[in-house]
Each structure stands twice: as structure tokens, then as C-alpha cells.
Amino acid sequence: MGTMGFIGLRYMGRFGVCPSRFGSLTLGSRGIPRRAVSALVFRAHGDPAEVLRLEELELPALGETEVKVRMLAAPINPADINMVQGSYAILPSLPAVGGNEGVAEVEEVGAKVDRLKRGDWVVPSDLGSGTWRTVAVCAETSLQRIPNRLPLAMAATLSVNPCTALRMLHDFIPLNPGDFLIQNGANSGVGQSVIQIAASMGVKTINIVRKRPELEALIAQLKALGADHVFTEEDLRKPALNDVFKDAEPRLALNCVGGKATVDMLRHLVNGGTMVTYGGMSRKPVTVPTSALIFRNLNIRGFWVTQWKKDNAHDPSRFDAMLEELAALCRTGRLVSPALSEYPLKDYREALDNAMQPYSSRKQLLVM
Numbered sequence: 001m002g003t004m005g006f007i008g009l010r011y012m013g014r015f016g017v018c019p020s021r022f023g024s025l026t027l028g029s030r031g032i033p034r035r036a037v038s039a040l041v042f043r044a045h046g047d048p049a050e051v052l053r054l055e056e057l058e059l060p061a062l063g064e065t066e067v068k069v070r071m072l073a074a075p076i077n078p079a080d081i082n083m084v085q086g087s088y089a090i091l092p093s094l095p096a097v098g099g100n101e102g103v104a105e106v107e108e109v110g111a112k113v114d115r116l117k118r119g120d121w122v123v124p125s126d127l128g129s130g131t132w133r134t135v136a137v138c139a140e141t142s143l144q145r146i147p148n149r150l151p152l153a154m155a156a157t158l159s160v161n162p163c164t165a166l167r168m169l170h171d172f173i174p175l176n177p178g179d180f181l182i183q184n185g186a187n188s189g190v191g192q193s194v195i196q197i198a199a200s201m202g203v204k205t206i207n208i209v210r211k212r213p214e215l216e217a218l219i220a221q222l223k224a225l226g227a228d229h230v231f232t233e234e235d236l237r238k239p240a241l242n243d244v245f246k247d248a249e250p251r252l253a254l255n256c257v258g259g260k261a262t263v264d265m266l267r268h269l270v271n272g273g274t275m276v277t278y279g280g281m282s283r284k285p286v287t288v289p290t291s292a293l294i295f296r297n298l299n300i301r302g303f304w305v306t307q308w309k310k311d312n313a314h315d316p317s318r319f320d321a322m323l324e325e326l327a328a329l330c331r332t333g334r335l336v337s338p339a340l341s342e343y344p345l346k347d348y349r350e351a352l353d354n355a356m357q358p359y360s361s362r363k364q365l366l367v368m
């Protein structure tokens with residue numbers, strides 16, 4: 001099995017990531033279960049194949065300000081794996097249900113719920129929601145409505161990777177049509193969103209991927225999404241590539257990988273340019289040459305979409321506007337979900353195993 005990257009510093013305290021009962025468990029049975037919920041539960045951190053179990057849980061009664069939702073589909077993202085392994089920046093109290101992203105349909109609302117109604121499609125607004133389950137009862141405030149005319153796979157994967165891509169393209173430097181950016185891990189879910197959203201802005205992308213047996217197919221796949229250039233990490237070190245960068249000096253670099261891959265990318269960034277690190281898939285520290293800071297005045301930044309959501313939680317219309325902007329791109333065919341393999345919840349072991357393989361360029365989606 002491969003390993004997954006992680007972001008940020010390890011935080012080992014008991015972190016209250018489950019403000020609602022979406023992410024917490026009602027285990028055991030005081031009284032007769034109202035309705036059984038199937039969920040992928042972990043009671044200890046470790047290898048996901050070992051510690052995750054499909055369990056039947058009791059569904060708590062619906063409170064006045066709560067909503068009962070039926071999960072439709074939930075992806076397996078690197079952060080989900082890291083959370084189960086215990087290596088993510090924030091960790092839930094155990095036992096916990098796995099999964100942080102997904103789309104659900106509202107089935108029932110409490111008497112004081114006014115923002116959501118039966119039939120709405122919703123996504124969790126924070127981490128630790130425990131989306132790998134069939135049904136949940138959760139606070140209205142822990143959910144964000146999304147347009148329900150989106151394809152299911154897109155809806156299930158809209159609230160993390162495309163949001164991350166959009167924010168990194170909007171919030172760091174002003175990008176104009178014709179500008180270039182460079183990114184590594186370009187075939188990741190985030191990378192594929194970056195390619196498409198950048199293309200919709202007229203921004204050109206230089207995309208770095210790892211060498212693999214079916215490289216030509218991957219290059220064709222990324223170009224079909226709108227990638228302008230696709231190179232391997234090894235290509236990036238070849239002097240021949242300097243010609244490409246003569247007319248295409250990137251002003252923004254997006255770093256999914258860390259380690260040495262960062263140095264290679266920084267070499268091509270324009271003086272005064274900005275690199276945003278959002279992932280650490282190589283599990284190596286980000287390497288920045290001293291000269292890049294002293295003589296080239298590069299800006300080295302980081303981004304975490306979870307923090308953006310927390311910082312903007314006081315005004316849900318900002319999250320709404322972001323989802324609407326992305327949904328508009330989906331409706332016009334300018335943003336599609338990454339290639340996906342779908343699994344029923346009971347086949348979670350196979351899905352997890354595939355999610356941890358290198359060179360797949362596919363998301364694994366649990367469909368409930």
C-alpha cells in the first residue's frame with residue numbers, strides 16, 4: 001500500500017471536530033434503535049484497512065435545530081486517510097466515522113430549521129463530519145446547501161478540491177488572462193480543478209506530474225481538461241525546457257508535493273512570484289533555496305481550505321457564493337469531476353486500497 005501526504009503540523013489533542021451528531025456516534029442501544037445507520041467506524045488510529053469497520057449505529061432523535069440527511073456519495077481523499085492513520089493536523093475524538101466530504105439529501109428537518117428543506121442537497125461545512133455512512137442527524141449550521149442539479153460525482157467532490165483550487169487562484173495574486181502558473185501534483189483532484197478553473201479565467205497552466213508507464217495517456221487527459229503544458233518532474237530539470245519558460249514565466253506556483261519537487265518549480269517562478277503550498281504528498285519538508293528569498297524575493301505561502309471555511313463561517317453567503325461560482329462552471333461544462341471509480345459502502349476495503357495506490361489519477365467514490 002502506498003502512503004498519503006499530510007498537511008500542517010500534527011495536533012494530538014482531542015479536537016472538537018464533531019460539533020454535530022453528523023460526525024459523532026451514538027453507540028450501544030439505550031432503547032430500541034429508531035433506524036440503523038451503516039457507517040465506517042475507526043476506534044483507533046492505524047492502517048485504514050485494519051482499523052475501519054462497517055458497523056450498525058443507532059440514529060439519534062431529530063432535534064429542533066437539526067436535520068436528518070441521507071448520504072448519497074462520499075469520496076476518499078488523502079486527508080481522510082491521514083485522519084484514520086492519525087497523521088492529519090487535526091484528529092477527531094474516537095470512536096469516529098471516517099470521511100470528511102460528500103453530498104447528502106435532506107430527508108427531514110427539525111421544527112426550528114429554516115434554511116434547509118426536504119430534498120435539498122447539502123455538503124458538510126467543516127472537517128470531521130464522518131461522511132462514510134448512510135444516514136446522519138446533524139445541526140443545520142453544520143451543512144451547506146449546494147445546487148442539486150449537478151452530477152452526483154461532481155456534487156460529492158465539489159466542496160474540498162475545487163474550492164481549494166478556486167481560492168488559490170483568487171486570493172493570492174491577481175491573475176490576468178494570458179498569465180502563467182505552474183503546479184506539481186497536477187493530476188491530483190486539486191490539480192485537475194486548478195487546470196479547469198485557470199482555463200476558464202484565461203490563465204495558462206504548466207503542469208508537473210510524476211513519470212509513469214501511461215504518461216502519454218495522462219498528458220492527453222490533462223490537456224483535454226485545458227492544460228497548456230504537461231511535463232514530468234525529470235523534464236523540469238532539463239535545460240531544454242528553459243526555452244518554454246522564456247515566454248511563459250509563471251507568477252504563481254502551487255505546491256502539492258513538497259521536498260525537492262519544490263526547488264525545481266521555484267527555479268522557474270518569476271522574481272517576486274508566489275508559491276502556495278497546500279499539500280505534502282512526498283511527506284518531505286518544503287525545500288526553498290536561500291537565494292530564492294534573498295535575491296529573488298519569492299513569496300512562500302500556505303493555504304488550508306478548512307481555515308478559509310472557519311474564517312468565513314460567520315457569513316455562510318461567502319461559501320454559498322463560492323459553491324455557486326463552481327456550480328456555474330460545472331453547468332457550462334468547464335469544470336468536471338476527476339475520473340472516478342464507484343463502490344458501494346460494503347466494498348470499502350477495495351476502495352481504500354485503490355485510494356492508496358500511486359499513479360492512479362482516479363478518485364474512489366463510496367456510493368450509498
Ligand SMILES: NC(=O)c1ccc[n+]([C@@H]2O[C@H](COP(=O)([O-])OP(=O)(O)OC[C@H]3O[C@@H](n4cnc5c(N)ncnc54)[C@H](OP(=O)(O)O)[C@@H]3O)[C@@H](O)[C@H]2O)c1
Nearest residue numbers: 005164188189190210278279280281282303304305358359
Ligand atoms: N490545503 C488544503 O486546503 C487542501 C485541500 C484539498 C487537498 N489538499 C491536499 O492536497 C493533496 C492532494 O489532494 P487530492 O485530493 O487532490 O489528492 P488525489 O486526487 O488523491 O491525488 C494525489 C496526488 O498526489 C500525488 N502523489 C502521491 N504520492 C506522491 C509522492 N510521493 N510524490 C509526489 N506526488 C505524489 C499523486 O500523483 P501520482 O499520480 O503520481 O501518484 C496525485 O497527483 C493532499 O496532500 C491533500 O491533503 C489540501
